[in-house]
Amino acid sequence: MSHVTPATANPKSRWPNQPPASFAFVMATGIVSSALLDAGWARASSTLLWIAAAGLAVLLVGLVGRLLTHTNDAVADFRNPHKGFGYLTVVAAINVVGIGFHPVAPAVTWIMGAMSIPLWLFLAYGVPLSMMLRTEIGESSQPRLLPVDGTWFLWVVSTQSLSMAAASLATGGSSVRLLSDAAVALWGVGIMLYFTLTTLVMLRLLTGGENLGGIVPTNWIFMGATAITVLAGSMILHLPSAVPVIAMAGATVGGISYLLWAFGLWWVPLLVAFGFWRHVVRREPLRYTTALWSIVFPLGMFAVATYRFGKENHMPIVAWVGDVTTWVAVAAWLVVATGMLWTFVRWLKPRAAQT
Numbered sequence: 345m346s347h348v349t350p351a352t353a354n355p356k357s358r359w360p361n362q363p364p365a366s367f368a369f370v371m372a373t374g375i376v377s378s379a380l381l382d383a384g385w386a387r388a389s390s391t392l393l394w395i396a397a398a399g400l401a402v403l404l405v406g407l408v409g410r411l412l413t414h415t416n417d418a419v420a421d422f423r424n425p426h427k428g429f430g431y432l433t434v435v436a437a438i439n440v441v442g443i444g445f446h447p448v449a450p451a452v453t454w455i456m457g458a459m460s461i462p463l464w465l466f467l468a469y470g471v472p473l474s475m476m477l478r479t480e481i482g483e484s485s486q487p488r489l490l491p492v493d494g495t496w497f498l499w500v501v502s503t504q505s506l507s508m509a510a511a512s513l514a515t516g517g518s519s520v521r522l523l524s525d526a527a528v529a530l531w532g533v534g535i536m537l538y539f540t541l542t543t544l545v546m547l548r549l550l551t552g553g554e555n556l557g558g559i560v561p562t563n564w565i566f567m568g569a570t571a572i573t574v575l576a577g578s579m580i581l582h583l584p585s586a587v588p589v590i591a592m593a594g595a596t597v598g599g600i601s602y603l604l605w606a607f608g609l610w611w612v613p614l615l616v617a618f619g620f621w622r623h624v625v626r627r628e629p630l631r632y633t634t635a636l637w638s639i640v641f642p643l644g645m646f647a648v649a650t651y652r653f654g655k656e657n658h659m660p661i662v663a664w665v666g667d668v669t670t671w672v673a674v675a676a677w678l679v680v681a682t683g684m685l686w687t688f689v690r691w692l693k694p695r696a697a698q699t
Contacts (some may be wrong), residue, residue: 347639361401362407362409363430363496364418364422364430364433365433365439365634365638366406366433368433368637368638369684370396370403371637372637372640372680373399373677374396374440374441376640376674377391377392377441378443378444379647379670380645382667382670383667383670396444397441397453400441413637418539426493429476429496429498431499432464432498434460434462434498435464435502435506436501436505439456439457439505439508439509441456442456442457443509443512444511446512450513452678453512454513457509461506467578468502492544493562496545497541497545497565497568498565500537500538500572503537504572507576508572508579510524510530510588511523511576511582512529512585512630514527524580524590527579527580527587528593530576531577531580531597534576538569538570538573538604564615564639564641564643565642566615566642567608567612567642568638568641570608571602571645571646571696572649574602574604574608574650575653577597577598577600578653578656581594602653632683637680640676640680641674643676646668646673647667647672648670650666650669651670668670
């Protein structure tokens with residue numbers, strides 16, 4: 345009788361069990377591409393944009409495959425407070441790439457924005473509802489504070505990515521008023537989600553809830569949510585002032601965006617201090633994980649948001665800070681990308697030896 349390995353007996357088991365937040369790679373690569381474009385490095389920007397697009401295609405195939413072959417794991421992650429919001433990286437990744445193509449191919453932005461809307465509706469409502477309506481046997485019925493962490497801010501990031509897509513497309517024609525209305529409305533929804541989650545996250549940080557705190561890479565998404573809100577606000581301020589919703593809300597958008605930018609800048613040293621405590625004081629080894637892209641994306645988003653907000657509002661010092669942060673984000677992307685490639689090579693070697 346021939347020997348049958350488990351992988352041969354069950355081909356589905358060989359499909360990678362892709363993490364929900366793996367699309368953070370696409371988000372990070374796409375936004376660093378935008379930062380390089382602002383810095384005048386058009387060729388490098390284009391290269392990263394195509395890498396992001398290729399990564400998006402591969403990860404979408406991987407996600408569909410995971411839903412088919414690891415269905416139970418995918419559903420469990422959907423209902424897990426620490427992982428469920430990770431699926432919203434799909435929405436943000438699609439829009440970041442779509443917006444990146446807007447200067448050369450607006451049709452791509454339209455298509456990808458349209459793709460992201462049903463995903464956002466399903467995930468932005470489905471993930472929180474799945475936690476609100478949990479009726480597992482043995483689960484405590486007593487009210488308690490849910491284990492909020494940085495991944496919850498993907499709720500904000502995905503919403504603001506739709507606002508950015510609408511603002512990008514509101515460049516003229518008969519749809520400018522409708523898209524401007526949508527951009528401001530989605531920005532407002534994102535703002536309210538941001539303030540709500542900020543209260544919960546800061547409460548858990550200050551009380552040490554479940555020791556999750558800010559020492560994990562995903563809590564950089566806190567700053568990323570701040571930055572993408574500022575960038576969306578900057579894009580809204582760039583819309584024609586004659587549009588009624590801009591005339592009505594423009595000053596509010598500008599004021600809140602500046603205050604959030606200042607808060608995001610304040611938040612960076614705290615995140616760095618948490619990282620120092622984790623890897624220097626506690627001596628935890630720094631290994632590549634997909635969560636590291638959750639650091640690169642906020643850095644890139646902060647660079648783009650700062651540069652464009654400063655330029656749009658004639659604030660040269662703010663724009664300079666964005667220009668400097670661009671190279672920090674590029675360096676972080678190179679380091680994490682190197683770690684990803686090295687990890688992939690190490691994963692590939694034993695499989696190549698088996699063949």
